[in-house]
Amino acid sequence: MANKDFTVAIVGGGMCGLVCAYALAKAGISVQVFEAAPEFGEVGAGVGLGPNAVRALDRLGVLSAVLARSEHSSPVLRPFLFVSGYDAQEVIYDYSVGDDDRGLPIHRAAFLDAIIGISDMKIAHLNKRCIAVQHTHVSATASDFGSTLFFSDGTSHRAHLVIGADGIKSTIRKYVVDPLAGDAEHNTNRNNKTNLAFSGSSAYRGLLPNSTVVAAGVKIDLTVQPVCFCGIDRHIITFPIQAGRIINVVAFSTITRDDSATGALDELPHPWVQPVAKQELIETFETRGWGADSDAIKLLNCMENPSRWSIHAVEPPLLSYVDAERGIALIGDAVSAWNAATSRTGVGQGFEDVVVLTELLTHPETNLSNLEHILNAYDSARRPRGNMVLEASARMGRITTRYGKSGYSNEEMRTKLAGIWSPVWHHDLNEDINKAMESLREKCVFKQAESS
Numbered sequence: 001m002a003n004k005d006f007t008v009a010i011v012g013g014g015m016c017g018l019v020c021a022y023a024l025a026k027a028g029i030s031v032q033v034f035e036a037a038p039e040f041g042e043v044g045a046g047v048g049l050g051p052n053a054v055r056a057l058d059r060l061g062v063l064s065a066v067l068a069r070s071e072h073s074s075p076v077l078r079p080f081l082f083v084s085g086y087d088a089q090e091v092i093y094d095y096s097v098g099d100d101d102r103g104l105p106i107h108r109a110a111f112l113d114a115i116i117g118i119s120d121m122k123i124a125h126l127n128k129r130c131i132a133v134q135h136t137h138v139s140a141t142a143s144d145f146g147s148t149l150f151f152s153d154g155t156s157h158r159a160h161l162v163i164g165a166d167g168i169k170s171t172i173r174k175y176v177v178d179p180l181a182g183d184a185e186h187n188t189n190r191n192n193k194t195n196l197a198f199s200g201s202s203a204y205r206g207l208l209p210n211s212t213v214v215a216a217g218v219k220i221d222l223t224v225q226p227v228c229f230c231g232i233d234r235h236i237i238t239f240p241i242q243a244g245r246i247i248n249v250v251a252f253s254t255i256t257r258d259d260s261a262t263g264a265l266d267e268l269p270h271p272w273v274q275p276v277a278k279q280e281l282i283e284t285f286e287t288r289g290w291g292a293d294s295d296a297i298k299l300l301n302c303m304e305n306p307s308r309w310s311i312h313a314v315e316p317p318l319l320s321y322v323d324a325e326r327g328i329a330l331i332g333d334a335v336s337a338w339n340a341a342t343s344r345t346g347v348g349q350g351f352e353d354v355v356v357l358t359e360l361l362t363h364p365e366t367n368l369s370n371l372e373h374i375l376n377a378y379d380s381a382r383r384p385r386g387n388m389v390l391e392a393s394a395r396m397g398r399i400t401t402r403y404g405k406s407g408y409s410n411e412e413m414r415t416k417l418a419g420i421w422s423p424v425w426h427h428d429l430n431e432d433i434n435k436a437m438e439s440l441r442e443k444c445v446f447k448q449a450e451s452s
Contacts, residue, residue: 003028006368008361009149009159011130011172013040015047015108016332016350017165018115018124020358023060025123027362032157034149036129036166040112046241046248047111048078048226049104051425053348056355059429062115066106069114071243075102078225082417085231085296086289086404089219092230093414101425107241127153130171133162135326147327160368161327161375163357165350168312170194170334176323197315198265200255201397204281206303208247210240216298222247229296230403230413234288236296251300252311253284254401272310281306289404317387321353324375329357336386348424349389356382356432365446373445377436385432389424396420 008024010017013035024031049057054075057063067073079097084090129152136146146160164172174194210223220227223244229236233255239248255265281300290297314335322329332350360366360374399416402408408416440446 004030004367006160006371007031008161008163009034009157010163010165011149012164012166012334013124014165014167014332015111015347016354018112018119019060019062019351020163020165020331020354021123022062022115022119023354023358024361025120026061027358029361031123032159033124034128034130034151034157035124035126038127040116040126041109046105046239047108047347048239049106050348050421051101051103052427053351054102054104056348056351056429059355060351060358062118065114065118066104066111069110070104070106072104075104077101078103078105081225081227082400082413083220083227083229083295084403085229085234085236085285086291086294089295092403092410093417095417095421105239105241128155130166133172133175133328161329161371164328164330164334165332167333168196168314170330172328173330173334175326175328176318176320176330195314195316195318196267196312198268199311199313200265201311202253203309203311204251204253204276204303204306205309206249206306208249208302210245210247212302213247213299216302218295218298220295228400230400231290232288232404232407233401234285234290235400236299238299249299249303251281251285252401254397267312268310272312274308276306276308278303278306317390318383321379321383321386322375324372324379327371327375329375329378331357336390349386352385352427352429352432353382355429356436359433360436363446370445373440373443377439380439381432381436385427392420392424
């Protein structure tokens, strides 16, 4: 039975959306999930969850279920190896990790299966592509307060709070970028502005049996840890999945932009994902000096049917994660998508968003009348952190694509890479929670904490 006087609709049934729904439903909040696809599934193969993501999942009560679906009985240490894309096996930097820096590699489908397995899926609805949101402007005490979601199949759904977990292509984001976009009489966002921009990078993706990689003469063992092959305007990330039997390969080609360059690149037309000939992939790297005898090119030659993905980002960063007045909040890639394959932040930021938002929503003093304040507190706590991680991700991308004779030396790379993930991995979520709680107490939304 619901123990709150408000209802929640989550748009997007990916990793963050389903975890958020689980946490809210477990707390007794009335929540429904709407997923555009005909079945629950994630684009891509494996995902590397960093230490901060693991801690967030533990706090949300789902880590044991996720571990049960992974290839590991507990989180593992997986240092990241940086090597030259030009030479056979020259090691640039072996990123050191501490005993607490335990992450988790897992296939995205396995993760979703884990959450589905512990959830009441009666709250989930497939084939529900949200195309619009319309707001009702009445007082928070009125029975018809809230927003109506409209779907491509002609149906609709009403809720007091809408959570956009619909990823980089978020439909919900435009209603936060321009709060009047959902007003029939005052729609100022007729161009569907969503702060979506081309990142300047394209990614060639493929899944390779490790036996094929070894037979091709690749000398570096790619089954032990993630590896980054570095070069000028090019880099390749590999992740072992399925206990090292399969190597997930993502090869990035980046448009050269000077550090002083400003402004976002325009969003590219669809489709963002296209099959390409292997020759295009090889030439993309060989023309930048990656030798035919290097491990990197040998690896790319194993990719018989590569696909090219145009990587997009939320840029410029959002000025708010919420439209508090109208009951809309964003989480995950809907607010902080970037080149996560390099930064190793990815979905972890989304899980942190879920922790903060769900703990605020499930607080005993939260109700419909103060929901606007709750969302503002979530925004003030999470947006600075999210924007910091966005910049850290961009900085990592700039470092790994500037290695070579006209770029950084090995020693410069080591200096720049040392400790770069520490602010991401070692963030204390209690700081976000406490910041949000304190702001709510200062505004007398929540009672002052009793002194001990």
